[in-house]
Amino acid sequence: xxxxxxxxxxxxxxxxxxxxxxxxxxxxxxxxxxxxxxxxxxxxxxxxxxxxxxxxxxxxxxxxxxxxxxxxxxxxxxxxxxxxxxxxxxxxxxxxxxxxxxxxxxxxxxxxxxxxx
Numbered sequence: 495x496x497x498x499x500x501x502x503x504x505x506x507x508x509x510x511x512x513x514x515x516x517x518x519x520x521x522x523x524x525x526x527x528x529x530x531x532x533x534x535x536x537x538x539x540x541x542x543x544x545x546x547x548x549x550x551x552x553x554x555x556x557x558x559x560x561x562x563x564x565x566x567x568x569x570x571x572x573x574x575x576x577x578x579x580x581x582x583x584x585x586x587x588x589x590x591x592x593x594x595x596x597x598x599x600x601x602x603x604x605x606x607x608x609x610x611x
Contacts, residue, residue: 499605502561503598506570509556510597513549542582550575573604 517524532541550571558567577600581588588596 499602499609502557502566502570502605503602505557505560506553506574506601507594507598509553509560509570510574510594512556513552543579546575546578546582549578569605569608570601573601577601 528541528545531544532538535541535544552571553574554564554567554571556567557570558564561567574597577597581593581596586596
């Protein structure tokens with residue numbers, strides 16, 4: 495097995511940083527979008543899930559384009575979504591480096607496993 499798992503994990507991290515930049519640059523739009531979503535689903539928890547799903551779709555698109563593979567994009571978005579749900583649900587208090595490390599380790603192990611099959 496080569497180190498493609500490493501490149502995928504780095505690209506997911508890049509995609510997450512890009513998402514953060516866009517989140518801050520377009521925060522007014524995201525606040526309005528969040529309010530619209532919250533009015534539709536009528537639940538803060540469901541609004542959070544929709545936000546995480548939209549973020550996962552963003553990662554699917556970015557990573558899928560970078561690797562020119564819809565499969566890698568979908569897998570990357572899915573594992574990132576699962577890790578985000580996990581640390582969000584358990585309300586882990588992580589520093590930015592701990593957050594990035596958690597994602598990198600879990601996503602790396604996931605892709606090592608998938609690519610080894």
